[in-house]
Amino acid sequence: xxxxxxxxxxxxxxxxxxxxxxxxxxxxxxxxxxxxxxxxxxxxxxxxxxxxxxxxxxxxxxxxxxxxxxxxxxxxxxxxxxxxxxxxxxxxxxxxxxxxxxxxxxxxxxxxxxxxxxxxxxxxxxxxxxxxxxxxxxxxxxxxxxxxxxxxxxxxxxxxxxxxxxxxxxxxxxxxxxxxxxxxxxxxxxxxxxxxxxxxxxxxxxxxxxxxxxxxxxxxxxxxxxxxxxxxxxxxxxxxxxxxxxxxxxxxxxxxxxxxxxxxxxxxxxxxxxxxxxxxxxxxxxxxxxxxxxxxxxxxxxxxxxxxxxxxxxxxxxxxx
Numbered sequence: 001x002x003x004x005x006x007x008x009x010x011x012x013x014x015x016x017x018x019x020x021x022x023x024x025x026x027x028x029x030x031x032x033x034x035x036x037x038x039x040x041x042x043x044x045x046x047x048x049x050x051x052x053x054x055x056x057x058x059x060x061x062x063x064x065x066x067x068x069x070x071x072x073x074x075x076x077x078x079x080x081x082x083x084x085x086x087x088x089x090x091x092x093x094x095x096x097x098x099x100x101x102x103x104x105x106x107x108x109x110x111x112x113x114x115x116x117x118x119x120x121x122x123x124x125x126x127x128x129x130x131x132x133x134x135x136x137x138x139x140x141x142x143x144x145x146x147x148x149x150x151x152x153x154x155x156x157x158x159x160x161x162x163x164x165x166x167x168x169x170x171x172x173x174x175x176x177x178x179x180x181x182x183x184x185x186x187x188x189x190x191x192x193x194x195x196x197x198x199x200x201x202x203x204x205x206x207x208x209x210x211x212x213x214x215x216x217x218x219x220x221x222x223x224x225x226x227x228x229x230x231x232x233x234x235x236x237x238x239x240x241x242x243x244x245x246x247x248x249x250x251x252x253x254x255x256x257x258x259x260x261x262x263x264x265x266x267x268x269x270x271x272x273x274x275x276x277x278x279x280x281x282x283x284x285x286x287x288x289x290x291x292x293x294x295x296x297x298x299x300x301x302x303x304x305x306x307x308x309x310x311x312x313x314x315x316x317x318x319x320x321x
Contacts (some may be wrong), residue, residue: 012109013038013137019311020070020078020119022063023126023303024048024085026153028305029059031066031303034308035076038177043304044069051103059102060116067117074102075230077187080315081094081121084129085109086154094123097170100188122310127151127173128165130263130296131150131158135165138262138297147257149175149248152264155196166245176200180246199240201265223269240266241273245280247314256288263296270295296301 007081015106022031025217029048029211044066049058050258071078087099095112112123116221131140131148140146149157155176159166162303166172176196177189184193185203199220207216208222212232225233248260269311274293281290298305 001037010096012306013040013308013312016312017075017079017315019080019082019308019315020067021082021304021307021311022066023082023307024059024063024083025126025130025303026086028183029062029066030304031063031070032184032301032304032308033070033073033076033078034311039303040301040308041070043301048102050262051101051104053301056096056104056109056112060112067119071101072320075148078119081113081114081117081309082124082129082309082311082314083109083121084307086126086127086301088170088174089123091128091165091167092107092169093123095170097197118240120311120314120316122307124307125158125173125305127156127165128158128160128167129265129310130298131160131306133161133262133298133302133305134261134263134296134311135163135309137305138302140259143258144259145255145257146259147248147251147255147291148261148263150264150296151200151244151262151266153200153202155200155247155264157251159257161255166202175251178247178250180243195243198243199247199266204236204266207239208233208303211236219266220268225273227272241276245277245284249281249284252285252291257291257314259292259294259297263299263302265300267295268299 017034019034027048029046032043032279049055088097096104096107096109109123124172131151133149134140148159155174157175177194179193180195181193185197188193189193202277204219204222222233226237278293296302
């Protein structure tokens with residue numbers, strides 16, 4: 001298991017208990033150790049096991065290996081694990097209701113992790129973990145109401161009202177399955193025209209490859225082609241921006257957030273995403289104030305930071321019990 005290139009990151013988490021943070025994505029599992037002085041180690045990256053009836057157990061096998069590898073320094077041995085999981089996941093009960101990408105349904109991760117790991121495990125939905133880091137210490141820190149939207153393999157969101165995350169048994173935040181193009185692209189959920197089927201990184205790649213017959217390594221390559229004048233890439237990117245604007249405009253009408261934080265791989269486009277999206281929202285939203293759009297402070301490591309915070313919180317709650 002090879003670490004990413006780069007150096008250990010100085011985290012703004014401050015001194016505290018050493019923990020392991022793990023973020024399970026649709027294609028990659030990332031893991032890092034948070035030391036007692038608040039530094040996040042170089043993240044390890046391994047492929048996520050392929051979907052199947054036993055995928056939850058196989059994911060936890062990988063998690064166990066990563067925890068073992070990141071526990072090799074006795075002087076700073078972790079005292080807890082923060083584990084972020086994808087799909088429809090209930091942070092409060094630890095039940096993974098459904099993950100289309102990984103193929104599990106109704107999995108009690110709280111019971112599984114208690115049985116399999118000696119360390120206490122704080123379980124969070126992957127997007128709510130990332131959003132927690134942004135709310136506590138990042139781009140949404142000073143907002144009374146914040147919507148954090150991650151645009152990667154899928155599209156999902158987390159809503160903070162004050163310090164409270166809206167969970168709704170794990171079903172909240174699935175903005176990626178809002179229909180923004182009626183009758184449009186087929187989505188993994190079975191519907192047509194979902195935001196995720198039009199504007200996620202996977203959708204941008206899939207649509208470009210289908211339109212041109214070319215093979216591209218990722219959404220960033222499609223965006224680079226659009227910037228260079230490729231007509232097909234420009235068409236795909238503009239339609240993705242339109243879909244995102246419609247989805248966010250509906251969210252603004254419903255909850256009127258003070259800020260919208262954009263994270264995930266597509267948000268790495270920076271101003272190429274934010275400026276045209278902000279302009280579209282200025283046109284679409286006529287009653288509510290249009291919130292400020294900003295990139296996630298923690299970038300694609302937000303899930304690791306949020307998981308680390310959750311693990312430290314768990315230790316604090318156990319100490320106070």
